[in-house]
Every structure is written in C-alpha cells, then in structure tokens.
Amino acid sequence: MTEPLQNITDLTLRELQQALSALGEPSFRATQIHQWLFSHRAASFDEMTILSLALRKKLAESFSIHQLRAVDHQECLEEGCENPTQKILLELQDGIRVESVLIASENRMTACVSSQIGCPLQCPFCATGRMGFRRNLTAGEITGQIYALNELVAARVPGKALTNIVFMGMGEPLLNTDNVIEAIETLTTRNYRFCLSQKRITISTVGVIPEIQRLGKSGMKTKLAVSLHSADQEKRESLMPIAARQYPLKELGKALGEYSSSTGMPVTIVYLLLRGINDSLDDARLLARFAKTFLCKINLIDYNSINNIKFKPVYSAARELFQQYLMNSGLHVTVRKSYGTTINAACGQLATVGMPNPQ
Ligand code: SF4
Numbered sequence: 001m002t003e004p005l006q007n008i009t010d011l012t013l014r015e016l017q018q019a020l021s022a023l024g025e026p027s028f029r030a031t032q033i034h035q036w037l038f039s040h041r042a043a044s045f046d047e048m049t050i051l052s053l054a055l056r057k058k059l060a061e062s063f064s065i066h067q068l069r070a071v072d073h074q075e076c077l078e079e080g081c082e083n084p085t086q087k088i089l090l091e092l093q094d095g096i097r098v099e100s101v102l103i104a105s106e107n108r109m110t111a112c113v114s115s116q117i118g119c120p121l122q123c124p125f126c127a128t129g130r131m132g133f134r135r136n137l138t139a140g141e142i143t144g145q146i147y148a149l150n151e152l153v154a155a156r157v158p159g160k161a162l163t164n165i166v167f168m169g170m171g172e173p174l175l176n177t178d179n180v181i182e183a184i185e186t187l188t189t190r191n192y193r194f195c196l197s198q199k200r201i202t203i204s205t206v207g208v209i210p211e212i213q214r215l216g217k218s219g220m221k222t223k224l225a226v227s228l229h230s231a232d233q234e235k236r237e238s239l240m241p242i243a244a245r246q247y248p249l250k251e252l253g254k255a256l257g258e259y260s261s262s263t264g265m266p267v268t269i270v271y272l273l274l275r276g277i278n279d280s281l282d283d284a285r286l287l288a289r290f291a292k293t294f295l296c297k298i299n300l301i302d303y304n305s306i307n308n309i310k311f312k313p314v315y316s317a318a319r320e321l322f323q324q325y326l327m328n329s330g331l332h333v334t335v336r337k338s339y340g341t342t343i344n345a346a347c348g349q350l351a352t353v354g355m356p357n358p359q
Contacts, residue, residue: 004064016030040193042065070088083105111164115137120133124239139183174205197221198220202268215259221263226252231291239277256296268296268297270301273313284322296332299333
C-alpha cells in the first residue's frame with residue numbers, strides 16, 4: 001500500500017522553505033505558497049496560478065492539500081438567544097475529529113479553538129481531560145479551525161468576519177506552544193486574510209510556567225488567561241492534579257507577576273466556581289491575596305455540567321458574595337456568561353465524537 005502524501009498545510013513556513021529549497025526554489029516561493037494555502041485556502045496546486053506549471057506538478061507529486069472543512073454543525077437553541085453559539089466538527093487528515101466553537105455577541109465574533117486532541121492534564125471536571133491525550137494539532141490545523149469558523153460567519157452575515165480568537169477549546173495551548181505561535185503569526189501577519197491584532201487573541205493556560213516566561217520574553221502582544229480555580233495549593237491539586245503539582249501556586253504567582261510587568265498587560269485569572277468546593281469566603285480571601293500581587297483581572301465562571309461528573313454549579317447567592325468580597329478588596333471582577341451549554345460547547349464541555357480507536 002502506498003503511503004499517503006504529506007499534507008502541505010501541516011508544514012510550518014520554515015519547513016515549507018526547506019522543502020522548496022530541496023526542490024531548487026528560492027525561499028520567497030515558500031511565502032507565496034503559504035499565502036495561497038492560508039489566505040486563499042487553495043484546495044489544489046492548480047489554483048496557485050502564480051507558480052509555473054512545472055512547479056505545481058512537482059508539488060502535487062510530493063504533497064497533498066487537506067483544508068479543514070466542517071463535517072457537522074450544531075447551534076445552541078437556548079430560548080431568546082439572538083446570536084446562537086455554534087459548534088463545528090472538523091475532520092483532520094488522519095480521520096480524527098476536532099471541535100471548535102463560534103461565540104457571537106453584539107459586537108464580537110469569537111472563535112474558540114482547540115490546540116490539542118484531548119489533553120494530557122486530565123483535570124477531573126473537564127470533558128476534554130477525560131478523553132486522554134491523542135496528539136498536538138499542527139499550526140495548519142489550528143489555523144484551519146479559524147478559517148472554517150470564519151466561513152460560518154460569512155455564510156450567515158455576508159461581509160462579517162471573526163473579530164477575536166481564544167485558545168480555550170480542547171487541550172493546553174502552552175503544551176503546544178510552537179504550533180500555537182506559528183498559527184498566531186499566520187493570523188496576524190500582513191498580506192494574510194485575517195491580519196488580526198495580536199491583542200484580539202487570548203491564550204488560556206493552566207499555568208505552564210516555562211512557557212509563560214517564554215511568551216513574556218517573546219515580544220508577542222497576545223492576552224494571557226490563567227485557569228486558577230483555587231488559590232490554595234492543596235485544593236488546586238485536587239482540582240487539577242497534574243498541572244497544580246507541576247506548576248505550584250507560589251512559582252506561578254511569580255511568573256504571572258513577571259509576565260504582567262514585562263508586557264504591561266493584565267493577566268486574566270479564570271476561576272471556575274464549584275459548589276461547596278471553592279466558592280466560600282475563605283476561598284475568596286485566598287484568591288484576593290494571590291491576585292493582589294500582580295496586574296490582573298478576575299473572571300468568575302459557572303461550571304457547566306457534564307454527564308457522569310460529580311461537580312455542581314455554584315448557587316447564585318454564593319457567587320454574588322464571592323464576587324462582592326473580591327470587589328471590596330479592590331479587584332476588577334467580571335462574571336462570564338456561559339455560552340453553548342445546550343450543545344456541550346461551553347467551557348470544559350468539548351470532547352470529540354467519532355474518533356477512531358487509538359492504534
Ligand atoms: S481544563 Fe484545560 S488543561 Fe484541564 S484537562 Fe481540560 S483542556 Fe486540559
């Protein structure tokens with residue numbers, strides 16, 4: 001059986017330059033091809049009319065082109081929902097499927113994208129974590145999700161496009177940093193279709209300290225969100241065992257402080273409120289003490305129930321007291337509305353369906 005050709009959209013720009021150089025072509029050709037793939041979403045080399053026929057033939061002999069397209073699509077049917085959250089299922093070249101979410105609000109169209117298939121960190125409250133880990137997504141697969149969601153936006157409202165991107169889908173983006181950065185470069189570089197400002201992109205992490213330090217020094221201007229969920233080391237370890245043990249609160253606080261001072265941007269602390277677990281005033285006090293040491297804002301989110309998982313959403317009265325305590329402590333606090341709960345597209349609910357069995 002012949003091996004399938006390598007999908008050219010899986011190559012980074014540097015790898016594409018190396019491949020073109022091996023074919024005796026100058027490096028600017030790689031940039032042209034990259035733009036055809038990621039700006040024009042070319043589905044065949046024949047579309048790349050800027051290239052000679054001979055080069056298109058050579059490329060077609062060495063590579064295939066697999067552009068991600070939605071194979072399924074669901075819309076949130078909550079009553080009175082004017083801008084329904086939408087979830088799409090995309091099939092990757094190896095048959096694995098990945099979910100991405102479009103969150104529409106009055107003046108924003110936000111793509112919530114995945115960076116891994118499954119997640120190695122296995123937080124017990126998260127549907128993705130319960131899937132286990134299959135593999136990292138390539139930069140092309142990350143970018144492909146965003147283009148596919150953008151097509152959904154344009155199909156619905158001609159002329160409209162995505163305005164924001166959040167890496168809050170499946171997986172931990174800072175365990176796949178190279179590909180996440182490569183995708184962000186494609187999405188924010190001039191001459192490509194999106195050319196989004198980096199400030200419209202948020203990377204959400206459990207707190208992978210070395211990678212936070214790397215981002216802080218990189219000069220990138222993307223926003224950073226950190227899932228904290230408890231400012232008590234022991235409790236955090238019970239909620240996110242792998243991440244909390246590997247990246248303890250003390251060192252995490254220091255890394256976030258350095259990050260906010262070197263970038264001048266506040267870090268968003270994401271705090272998932274779980275009934276009877278991390279929603280007391282003592283928990284709020286510990287959170288306030290942690291958050292006061294660096295430039296940040298706090299985003300409280302309600303838990304979205306997942307089948308067979310024991311956690312429960314906070315009571316609204318407890319949430320209000322928790323929020324008030326933090327505000328009285330001088331912190332900037334918002335409560336994030338949950339989108340897409342009816343289609344399992346809300347935070348922590350993403351898990352691929354139809355995945356082939358592991359080899
Ligand atoms: S919450 Fe995030 S880090 Fe934890 S298992 Fe889920 S995807 Fe992974």
